[in-house]
Amino acid sequence: MCGSDLHVYRAGAVPSDRIPALCIAGHEPAGVVAFVGPGVSEDVAKIGDRVMVHHYSGCTRCDQCRSGWPQMCTGMEYRLYGTNENGAHAPFMRVPAATLVRLHDSLSFEAGAAIGCGTGTAWGGLERLGDVGGSTLVVFGQGPVGLSATMLASARGARVIAVDVAPERLQRAEQFGAVQVIDPAEVDPVEVIREATLGRGAPLVLETSGSSQAATSALACLAPWGRACFVGLGGKVEFAVQDVLKTQMSIMTSWSLSIVDLSRCADFIAQNRLPVDDLFSHRWRLEQAAEAYVEFDKQSAGKGVFVF
Structure with missing residues (x-):
């Protein structure tokens, strides 16, 4: 299912x-x-x-x-x-x-x-992002697709930060290899991610939840030249070009x-x-x-x- x-x-x-x-x-x-x-x-x-x-x-x-x-x-x-x-x-x-x-x-x-x-969709998103080995990857959403991404990316050598509002899903994300978990209902995920990356932001982000709020955070936590891939259905990705022009970010989607x-x-x-x-x-x-x-x-x- x-x-x-x-x-x-x-x-x-x-x-x-x-x-x-x-x-x-x-x-x-x-x-x-x-x-x-x-x-x-x-x-x-x-x-x-x-x-x-x-x-x-x-x-x-x-x-x-x-x-x-x-x-x-x-x-x-x-x-x-x-x-x-x-x-x-x-x-x-x-x-x-x-x-x-x-x-x-x-x-x-x-x-x-x-x-x-589900797991294949996570794989497809990681393929769109490129080589994740040795990089910090933030995975927004830890449902079946997000957990699969955490598992696959960790096995491919990424340092995965997992974001979700459900404690049981965050616990499973740790079991699947996440080095850090964040509950956005308790803290500002963008602030925590920037702290965890020494102020630089995350070079890679995968959004799987379909939440518009998560999509906004996904873009806000990107490092310069960062890459964000969106696979979650239902959300909206909105930004003012003037606000992000100098970030040189890349935004992409992945369909299974x-x-x-x-x-x-x-x-x-x-x-x-x-x-x-x-x-x-x-x-x-x-x-x-x-x-x-x-x-x-x-x-x-x-x-x-x-x-x-």
């Missing part, structure tokens, strides 16, 4: 141009290949393969699709599983063979599901990750034996979906997953 699933859930049964009626939710799939269509060679997919699914499909012909970014497809409206194409909250899911990425035997299906979107980086992210996690499974606080059976969504909608716990 991903926070983005809540957008569809909260919309209810009212279809829109983007969300058709009776579309099965779920865009973080991992499982076993049960059937293979005609013309699919065994080196691409065969029955019994453990796989993750890159949850987008496009025309397969444009430059974006060919480079592994079907969500950026220019040849057609891309298909997003769980939103405008049936998703993974069902016993079976039909996808093009080209969306499959083999899942390492050392990784659980839960880990594969997380890597497919390519299918190439999905594979690279899984490789990195397997090689470094990162505890992705520890992101999950709730495991549900598919028949508990109604109960699971009610609980997940509270957004008071960690990540949830359907297992069967």
